[in-house]
Amino acid sequence: MSLIESLFGFLILALSHFGKLALIALGLAVIFGIMGIINFAHGEFILVGAYTTAMGYHAGFPLLLAIFVGGLAAGIFGLIVERLIIQHLYDRLIETLVATWGVSLIVIQLVRIQFGGTFAGIHTPLGSIQYGAFSASTYRIALAGAAIVLFASTYAIFMYTRYGLHSRAAMQNKEMAQCLGIPTKRVYMKTFFFGSVLSGIAGGLIAPTVSLTPDMGTNVLVEAFVTVIVGGANVIVGTSLAALSLGIIQAPASMLFGTLGGYLALLITTVLLIRVLPEGLTGVVE
Amino acid sequence: MDESEHATEESSNPHHWFSHLLDRFDEFHARFEGPNTIGNNRTFWAVFWGIFAILLVYPMIVNTFVLKTNTSFFIWVILALSLSIVWGYSGIFNFGQMATFGLGGYAYGVVAINLTEMIGGTVLALLIGVVLPAVVMAALGYFMFYGQVSGLYVAIITLVVTLMFNLLLTRTSGTTIGDAQLGGLNGMSGIPTLELDVVAFSFDLTPVSEYYLVLALMIAVYLGLRYTVNSYYGYVMIAIREDERRTQMFGYDIRKLKTALFSAGAALGGLAGVLYVSWSGFIDPTMFGLVSASLPIIWVTVGGRGTLLGSGIAAYLLQYTSNELGAMGTGYSFIFLGILFILVILFFPSGIVPALRDRWVAWSTTRKQSGSVQEGNS
Amino acid sequence: MGARKSTDRSGQTTPNAHGSGKNSRRRFLKAAGGLGSAAGLSALAGCIGSLGSDDETIRIGTLYDNSGELGFTGEGKDAVTEMFLEEQDYELLGREVELISYDPAGDNTQYQNLTRRIIQEDEVDMLFGALLSSNREAMRPIVNENKQLYSYNDWYEGGVCDQFTFINTTLSSQQRPMIEFMIDNFGPDYYAIVADYNYGTISNQYARFYAEEYGGQPVGEEFVPLGVDEFGSTINDIQQADPDWILSLTIGAPQASFFEQAEAAGLDVPYGSMSNIAGTYEHKTFEPPVMTDTYSCFSYFEEIPTERNQEFVEKFKSEYPDFDYVFLSIVDAYTALQLYWEAVELAGTVDQEEVAAAYESGDISVEAPSGTVAMDPETHHATQDMWLAHVDESHEVQFLDVDGNPTDEPISEQVGTSDWFASECQLASESTWDDPITEQYIPEEGDLTE
Known part of the structure; x- marks a missing residue:
């Protein structure tokens, strides 16, 4: 492998790791950052998005539209969960953890009963790009671009909409926001919806690259958590930086030491980063 | 509240052997009691040792x-x-x-x-x-x-x-x-x-x-x-x-x-x-x-985080439940468990045992207030 | 459960649908019995054992996951068990047969508790169970301690040598024809993608050993942890190694993402698979042409063109339409029951020691959906036909002979265990009911060569 090829290979790998981590973490980061609760059913929102996308796609929708429908389906599902459960547990981190764990158990088993062990997947679009003797999936690289677009949109929504203003206020000081007449409960509800939509879109986007199974959510949960925690409190900057740095570390480690090495590197880096930067990467930026 | 309870008991006839025994009973348990645990009274310990006695003979009946x-x-x-x-x-x-x-x-x-x-x-x-x-x-x-x-x-x-x-x-x-x-x-x-x-x-x-x-x-x-x-x-x-x-x-x-x-x-x-x-x-x-x-996180949350008793009881009951659900062989066991977690959290956000304790305290206080007149008569 | 529900959904009122309803009621009663008598601190608990212990009834127990990661596999096994019992009218030796099935949900502690329950309380005459090897290893100490006749019937790496355990499924060593075929047709250099746990690494040892015999060798090996679905670096590594073919030992749906990602990256190398198609039907779950030119060697595929098999597939799918593909685990569960039936009929009793002796008689041989399956007395493993399947670009399966020509015949007939294992494990001659051998042998480097 020539140096140029290695470098290229590394860049592509790092980009695809970044794309995936950023996508699966964003929805969780929004909900965790603003509402301060842990959504243990996060993976199942991704699952709902992915399955709906696949269904739409097989029903003849173009992929992009199917992904949009997937996001919407996850959003509606999120709204139901919020109204039924989460709204009674605002500001109760541990309790939401256990309750959403319950949601996750239910969803996984229902999906299994309804659709069986695996679900017909989507063929990865866009073909491959060649570099020397090597080639990589174009779609995997496009995912990194999609992640950047989603982060930018989320940033715009937080900065330039009324909801964004309210949610930032609620995040910084809930009591003060309430005093100023901001309906924090409505803000929380919208946030949960918004986070769910983002997770659903992420599910739709990664659907063409993985097998669709009832456990697909559980499989990404740890990576999503790790990314959010390493990122720290700042939803946009922290999470994207975390995804980037973890991706950059995972890529060479998996090239050198195999998949297990890459995964271990991700976990060890997480532990070390938390130890060195107890505030997450946000702490460094601020 | 618990201390006053003891005080009432001590002030009743201290020379009677039974009452003396009860005092020793309380004395023995005093070291395990305090504001940091649930179950700081004679009733609790009576139930506790009662269950223990059942557990002792349990191997003979199953x-x-x-x-x-x-x-x-x-x-x-x-x-x-x-x-x-x-x-x-x-x-x-x-x-x-x-x-x-x-x-x-x-x-x-x-x-x-x-x-x-x-x-x-x-x-x-x-x-x-x-x-x-x-x-x-x-x-x-x-x-x-x-x-x-x-x-x-x-x-x-x-x-x-x-x-x-x-x-x-x-x-x-x-x-x-x-x-x-x-x-x-x-x-x-x-x-x-x-x-x-x-x-x-x-x-x-x-x-x-x-x-x-x-x-x-x-x-x-x-x-x-x-x-x-x-x-x-x-x-x-x-x-x-x-x-x-x-x-x-x-x-x-x-x-x-x-x-x-x-x-x-x-x-x-x-x-x-x-x-x-x-x-x-x-x-x-x-x-x-x-x-x-x-x-373990689930057990402790469901049972009540600040209580030893709650964590233990929740661990027992939840493991027992999932075991029985498995024995039903339906494939729905995780759905039942999920619903159970959600309901417990929604209705007993601080855990089952603290919630039950609060109810018990409320009930026994009202009973004591209405019953104190009778006690005075005897 | 899903299967039963769908029978209702299809609106059929065939005797079969009726029959499965009957059985679910039976199961429910059993469950209610279990709950009422409760292993908890109720003094009633002791009475379950005697509940309906009619000596005339033959009790058969199954412990297959109905929930958890492999819930769907276990449901298939339970469904086919019902189907088999209905075919037998719930009768054996003229006595009624009762089915007791629990759901260990993939949890090994549950496997242990339910194994105890099904042996000690339900007192089953025969126990079928476990999906993963770890489930089986959790069960086996209890099975052995209680001298319980037991069938394991899900594909695994091989090596269990146990007086009380009888095994019918595809073993890694039986997939040898695939290795030979790949080396002959594509070349000696292969790259192995191996699920990083027992099944994967031990099967990989077999593969390497056979490959060496046929003049092949690995040009790269990647061990992938279970649950990993990210193969960017692996694909890179493969392109660098430039193998003639890829040996796939991926396990579980997340790892199967490899195929989609390899396709998307433009990797065009044939797969010789020891773990795909038959059991996990990737050619049905991925859109063509992802699995094109996968060669897989197992004792059973849904597509096996015999009349016996096509009838079986049609019947199973009409009764359990939730199953789009009749996978290996389903058929192995069915065959295990056939073997038991034959052994009991030969023994003329369900007395476990005598049935074990019947299994060891050398006369147990059944016409299973996959073909003739016989029980080898010494190793307690099934001897069976192996089929080499080829997946084409539209994801259709053809069977091939040694020269790569399409055929309706298995590539290798009546294949037993590896020579190494056959020489290690001689249960009929060295082990008895009262002085049993209960081992699992794992080949070490060099063991296979001798």
Whole structure:
């Protein structure tokens, strides 16, 4: 492998790791950052998005539209969960953890009963790009671009909409926001919806690259958590930086030491980063 | 409120033998009582020892299978109690309590298989099964607490470390330590049962004696922890949980205390792990998986975080429930469990046992108020 | 459960649908019995054992996951068990047969508790169970301690040598024809993608050993942890090693993502698979042409063109329409029951020691959906036909002979265990009911060569 090829290979790998981590973490980061609760059913929102996308796609929708429908389906599902459960547990981190764990158990088993062990997947679009003797999936690289677009949109929504203003206020000081007449409960509800939509879109986007199974959510949960925690409190900057740095570390480690090495590197880096930067990467930026 | 209760009882005829006995009864329990635990009155202890008495005769009325299953539930109770101390009382959000259990189990297994010929080999294995997790977690605790890691970050680090154990142990399919094959995902089997050698007599654990041993340990751990949390150390633990900075201002070395607590909890978790592996003769790396790691967290949350009793009861009931759901063989067991978690959290956000306690207190206060007139008459 | 529900959904009122309803009621009663008598602190607990212990009834127990990661696989096995019992009218030796099935949900502690329950309380005459090897290893100490006749019937790496355990499924060593075929047709250099746990690494040892015999060798090996679904670096590594073919030992749906990602990256190398198609039907779940030119060697595929098999597939799918593909685990569960039936009929009793002796008689041989399956007395493993399947670009399966020509015949007939295992494990001659051998042998480097 020539140096140029290695470098290229590394860049592509790092980009695809970044794309995936950023996508699966964003929805969780929004909900965790603003509402301060842990959504243990996060993976199942991704699952709902992915399955709906696949269904739409097989029903003849173009992929992009199917992904949009997937996001919407996850959003509606999120709204139901919020109204039924989460709204009674605002500001109760541990309790939401256990309750959403319950949601996750239910969803996984229902999906299994309804659709069986695996679900017909989507063929990865866009073909491959060649570099020397090597080639990589174009779609995997496009995912990194999609992640950047989603982060930018989320940033715009937080900065330039009324909801964004309210949610930032609620995040910084809930009591003060309430005093100023901001309906924090409505803000929380919208946030949960918004986070769910983002997770659903992420599910739709990664659907063409993985097998669709009832456990697909559980499989990404740890990576999503790790990314959010390493990122720290700042939803946009922290999470994207975390995804980037973890991706950059995972890529060479998996090239050198195999998949297990890459995964271990991700976990060890997480532990070390938390130890060195107890505030997450946000702490460094601020 | 509880003290006044005692006071009333002492002021009634102290020379009567029965009342004297009751006083001794209260005196004995006083050391386990305090504001940090639930159940600080005579009624509680009467019920407690009543249940204990039933548990003592239990092996005579059930078959081996039921007894064996119950023994495993008691082991889970010990694990729940260990997390209750670390997390519920001291506020260290430890997602890795199951890892201490697994480490204890693996350590016991490896040593016991290698020393199977040696007299007292399994006892040595037990000691190592307790010490190893304590040492490992002391190191991890040192790493975290001396680096100011706290709160949710502790949860993530402990979870990640647990998952790393899972990854590494899964790949040990060809690894042997002495005579012990770690066995990878297929697990390590053929682990000998604990053999107790007490000076002159030694006996293999039968299901019945194993039951009594675990029962005794469970009661001892519960009472021991009750004693601890109501002692000076208990107040320090709660001070750490409630406000670390202020506790530090009072001159306590938070980092040292947390590391010690974390490690002590691990020793207890390791003990549970040893008992479990001795019970099952088998252990595999799924002990370190995400699902297993969440179990103790769920027990303690459902039972009530700030109570030993609640954690223990929840562990017993939830393990019992999922066992029975499995026996229904429907495939719906996870759905039932999920609904159960949600309902419990929605209706008893602080946990089942504290909620029941509050109701009991409310009920008994009203009864006492209306009943105090009658008492005066007698 | 899903299967039963769908029978209702299809609106059929055939005797079969009726029959499965009957059985679910039976199961429910059993469950209610279990709950009522409760292993908890109720003094009633002791009475379950005697509940309906009619000596005339033959009790058969199954412990297959109905929930958890492999819930769907276990449901398939339970469904086919019902189908088999209905075919037998719930009768054996003229006595009624009762089915007791629990759901261990993939949890090994549950496996242990339920194994105890099904042996000690339900007192089953025969126990079928476990999906993963780890489930089986959790069960086996209890099975052995209670001298319980037991069938394991899900594909695994091989090596269990146990007086009380009888195994019918595809073993890694039986997939040898695939290795030979790949080396002959594509070349000696292969790259192995191996699920990083017992099944994967041990099967990989077999593969390497056979490959060496046929003049092949690995040019790269990647061990992938279970649950990993990210193969960017692996694909890179493969392109660098430039193998003639890829040996796939991926396990579980996340790892199967490899195929989709390899396709998307433009990797065009044939797969010789020891773990795909038959059991996990990737050619049905992925859109063509992802699995094109996968060669897989197992004792059973849904597509096996015999009349016996096509009838079986049609019947199973009409009764359990939730199953789009009849996978290996389903058929192995069915065959295990056939073997038991034959052994009991030969023994003329369900006495476990005598049935074990019948299994060891050398006369147990059944016409299973996969072909003739016989029980080898010494190893307690099934001897069976192996089929080499080829997946084409539209994801259709053809069977091939040694020369790569399409055929309706298996590539290798009546294949037993590896020579190494056959020489290690001699249960009929060295083990007895009262002085049993209960081992699992794992080949070490060099063991296979001798």
